[in-house]
Amino acid sequence: MRFHDRRHAGQELAVRLMEWAADGDLVNPVVLALPRGGAPVAAEVARALKAPLDVLVARKIGVPGHPETGVGAIVGDDPPLFDRRALEMLDLTEERLSPDVARERNELHRRELLYRGDRPAPDVKDRAVIVIDDGLATGATARAALRYLRRRGPARLILAVPVCAPDSAAAMRSEADDLVCLHQPPDFWAVGQWYDDFDQVSDDEVIEILHEVSTSPSQS
Structure with missing residues (x-):
């Protein structure tokens, strides 16, 4: 199909x-x-x-340098939901991804305001x-x-x-x-x-x- x-x-x-x-x-x-x-x-x-x-x-949280590969996501002001297995496999931590989370959170709120006012x-x-x-x-x-x-x-x-x-x-x-x-x-x-x-x-x-x-x- x-x-x-x-x-x-x-x-x-x-x-x-x-x-x-x-x-x-x-x-x-x-x-x-x-x-x-x-x-x-x-x-x-x-x-x-x-x-x-x-x-x-x-908003998807991607791997640094490879944003198309998702290891987590955020919605609203909820804490990020990470794929723990993926983090371990890629040797990533939540702390290392905190700048990416902050950036995606800003984009999320931008879009919410834009779409819904x-x-x-x-x-x-x-x-x-x-x-x-x-x-x-x-x-x-x-x-x-x-x-x-x-x-x-x-x-x-x-x-x-x-x-x-x-x-x-x-x-x-x-x-x-x-x-x-x-x-x-x-x-x-x-x-x-x-x-x-x-x-x-x-x-x-x-x-x-x-x-x-x-x-x-x-x-x-």
Whole structure:
């Protein structure tokens, strides 16, 4: 299974989640995108479910000099969640990574302010919360996001992604009440390999998506 772009992936994901909604399993849902890549995917799901859309900003903590290799993640003002095994293998410590954590924390707050402004984060207590990204590779940011949300008392916590690494999917099943993944290819090595168009999503696009969905007649 391949996806043309993130919106196409969101449409396919929405079909699966609509089946749950038809069975009455999604009570008072709210859709939370992990920006930036998760926003176009989540928009299609929110439209289909006629549910509110918002963002939950999570930032990956990468290896110094190799930021694409994640060893942890942060959400909000929570302490960083590190992969202890990865830290040991790479001979890294939390103290050594503290400048990286501080930098990513600043970027996280910048994006929260940019995307949401003065609007408060949605109240997720006693709601069905659907967390959406464009794919699941290591699962570092998704794990941090799910643990952050779990402490806020959702009735049901769902992680939904179009494509994911099988090992990461297995690990996430203990973090979410439900995991929805359309494609778990055994030869997974990167999320982008399963998209024809995987261009980077800009901040402006995220803001536009949030505005479009909030003002859509189907959401009112």
